[in-house]
Amino acid sequence: MKTAVFSARPYDRRFLDEANARDHAGQGFELAYFDAALDATTAGLAQGFDAVCVFVNDRLDAPVLRALHGLGVRAILLRCAGFNNVDLVAAAELGLLVARVPAYSPEAVAEHALALVMTLNRQTHRAYNRVREGNFMLDGLLGRTLHGKTVGIVGTGKIGLATARIFNGMGCTVLGNDPYPSPEFSAVGHYVALEELLARSDIVSLHCPLTPQTHHLINEESLGLMKPGAMLINTSRGALVNTDAVVRALKSRHLGHLAIDVYEQESALFFQDLSGEIIDDDLFQRLMTFPNVLVTGHQGFFTVEALQEICSITLRNLCDFASGAECQNRVVAA
Numbered sequence: 534m535k536t537a538v539f540s541a542r543p544y545d546r547r548f549l550d551e552a553n554a555r556d557h558a559g560q561g562f563e564l565a566y567f568d569a570a571l572d573a574t575t576a577g578l579a580q581g582f583d584a585v586c587v588f589v590n591d592r593l594d595a596p597v598l599r600a601l602h603g604l605g606v607r608a609i610l611l612r613c614a615g616f617n618n619v620d621l622v623a624a625a626e627l628g629l630l631v632a633r634v635p636a637y638s639p640e641a642v643a644e645h646a647l648a649l650v651m652t653l654n655r656q657t658h659r660a661y662n663r664v665r666e667g668n669f670m671l672d673g674l675l676g677r678t679l680h681g682k683t684v685g686i687v688g689t690g691k692i693g694l695a696t697a698r699i700f701n702g703m704g705c706t707v708l709g710n711d712p713y714p715s716p717e718f719s720a721v722g723h724y725v726a727l728e729e730l731l732a733r734s735d736i737v738s739l740h741c742p743l744t745p746q747t748h749h750l751i752n753e754e755s756l757g758l759m760k761p762g763a764m765l766i767n768t769s770r771g772a773l774v775n776t777d778a779v780v781r782a783l784k785s786r787h788l789g790h791l792a793i794d795v796y797e798q799e800s801a802l803f804f805q806d807l808s809g810e811i812i813d814d815d816l817f818q819r820l821m822t823f824p825n826v827l828v829t830g831h832q833g834f835f836t837v838e839a840l841q842e843i844c845s846i847t848l849r850n851l852c853d854f855a856s857g858a859e860c861q862n863r864v865v866a867a
């Protein structure tokens with residue numbers, strides 16, 4: 534069973550090789566690693582492979598899927614939970630198995646959301662630099678006590694629930710919005726309509742998947758409903774947020790803080806070292822000029838525990854494909 538692993542970073546190799554040796558010794562999964570992201574120009578690398586293993590910014594639209602199918606590929610293994618980058622209808626028409634890792638340490642992403650909130654609120658990134666330069670002034674580092682504040686969670690699935698539990702534990706009032714309410718969330722928070730959540734929350738944290746319904750969920754109108762000075766956190770998918778509208782809301786001082794681990798145009802930037810390059814994305818560069826904006830490069834999932842789980846489940850999905858067993862992590866078009 535030959536698998537081409539795209540967008541392979543050193544940590545992907547390490548954790549996939551470890552999982553292959555630990556869980557599948559003797560089964561001979563042959564993994565070939567390619568640094569390149571998968572798209573129409575790189576699909577040819579999959580010649581002679583049975584499966585491709587991909588990540589969040591690999592592009593699996595209909596032309597790429599047709600190209601892969603033509604090369605003999607029959608399975609798409611996602612090393613992530615989200616599957617918005619795969620044309621599931623085209624995959625079904627071609628008879629391709631698409632499998633994902635539905636859950637792997639949701640707490641890893643929830644804890645990163647917390648880290649973003651804490652950093653922005655208490656300016657620890659600025660304090661770190663100041664103290665190293667011998668500047669012990671506190672001016673500009675004033676934060677707010679989070680205890681007693683209201684946190685709105687949009688999408689109360691696995692990660693949203695883990696985030697809600699953290700903020701509940703910190704003494705915050707937690708509000709939630711989800712078309713499928715869960716009793717676990719109701720144990721720590723209250724469900725309200727999205728409009729009420731936006732109007733009441735000091736911090737809004739996005740944890741719903743990217744779908745046609747949630748595309749640009751945060752736009753001029755929804756930003757207008759948010760409390761003046763509120764904080765917006767997005768660790769889910771970039772296109773949940775209209776970045777143009779967010780920049781306008783920051784410039785008008787209506788939006789108080791923004792922290793994002795994901796960005797709509799991230800595929801041209803993230804997971805690469807561009808420190809010696811000129812970045813052409815003017816919108817991203819504008820975001821970088823705000824003192825009240827914090828951006829991380831899609832690292833919410835990036836813990837040892839999560840990577841071990843991702844690689845273990847990815848290879849289990851490959852095992853199901855190889856043996857012809859029903860794959861419980863198969864993704865199908867809604």
Ligand code: NAI
Nearest residue numbers: 615688689690691692710711713740741742768769833834
């Ligand atoms: P999940 O499937 O457990 O939960 C998603 C929740 O969103 C569900 O309860 C669903 O009913 C709800 N939802 C769907 N449409 C909605 C809408 N219009 N409004 C409000 N809620 C809605 O997914 P999980 O595991 O919690 O992951 C959430 C998202 O986090 C993923 O879709 C993925 O995009 C992102 N993610 C980001 C990572 C990172 O490294 N930054 C890592 C893993 C996931």
